[in-house]
Amino acid sequence: MRPGRILAAAVAALCLAGGVAAAAQPGAQFPVPAPPFTPGIFPCSDCHKEMKPNATRRELKDEHTDIVLNHAQGQRWCLDCHDTNDRDRLHLVSGRKIRFEESYLLCGQCHGDKFRDWRVGVHGKRTGMWNGEKQYMLCVHCHNPHDPSYKPIPPEPPPVRPDDIRK
């Protein structure tokens, strides 16, 4: 083998190892688009870093009044999912902080069956290549986390009746 080839092989091996390492990171194996934030709302710390966290369970009267919790309301509130001290992160029950891009881990804590199906590509939409790279979507792309039931949409027009085609 010529030295050039050996070098090329070494570089290729390194790249491969790097790829495997990236895939092994939690969350990295599911390529997801950016979460669907309301424009201008993220990072949350833009506003929250000046504010003292108030961990008292209460109804929000001044800000975020557009959010009506219709998702096991009464059993939980904001800071069960949003991290009290780091507003740009969510947290799991274990206390582990996660990025918004990994929010499926949070949803999967309760909806384990859906999470299992989502991971293999059966629950939820996937696009891309059937035999190659796929694009996943986060739970929150279809389900508003504060009001998760899928909302009815207008249907596309029905087919033309044969009678109307002939006219």
Add this chain to the structure above:
Amino acid sequence: MPNDRNREPRALRMSRRRMLKGAAAVLGALALPGKDASAAVWEAFLRRNFREMTARDKARVVARLEKEYEAQFGKRVKVAVTPPIEGVLYGYGLDLHRCIGCRRCVYGCVKENNPSRNPQIHWIRVLQMKKEHGVDLEEAAHYYNPSKVPEKEFFYMPVQCQQCERPPCVKVCPVQATWKERDGITVVDYNWCIGCRYCMAACPYGARHFNWKKPGLPAAELVTETHYLGNRPRPVGVVDKCTFCIQRVRNVPGRYPACVEACPVGARKFGNLLDPESEIRYIIANKRVFILKEDLNTQPKFYYFYAT
């Protein structure tokens, strides 16, 4: 000699027969493309069934079609003849719990597959059924048009070509213009189809559609990446059908069919039935699955399932 006696009448018979043959040849020649016909016309006239074509034949046919389409639409159209991928048998899953009957798949398909817009041809038909009746084709409606879907008392069931393992449509074709490919996709050679519509009568799923008129397809809406057996523009008087987007899925890597990508709720699943790691195999192994009109033993590779 007795032989001599027989010779004359036989010779007469032969000459009469030769005369008839000659007359037939002359009549045949009159029906053939004339002196002014271009090479393309001869090529189209003398071409063989797609399955009998050599690579050179295919290249010639593709070149002619691409030229014709460019003249017709004023756009460069690519006609691929990509063969099946080895070790692949396509399977499709549709989650009836998820489907909301929005018909996005119908129009996603129209956008990708160059069907006639006017008169309208849809390869996918979404059936609306009453929850209390279950899957009952007698009760199904497909012209439903509420302001929003899903409606509480209904569920929805899109039907398209089921890519049967034993396709009755293929069995009845008198000229073998339609057949099942090795990867399980039933295809039509639009230039071999004689338009008898036997296949439409034989298909228990209403999956085949006839081009009664020259397909109305605006050049602006023409998709130029096509496959010979798939979404290339069709002539008048032939049958067409869903091919699982053969022009997309036969590539490595190959995109999902257009209906999969169009579905807003992710009810549509697609993959390789021979790959134990594929999502379609996961569905068959883990979900409640049924096939439509199982009793007909057509063995569809289109699996309806309930994810929960």
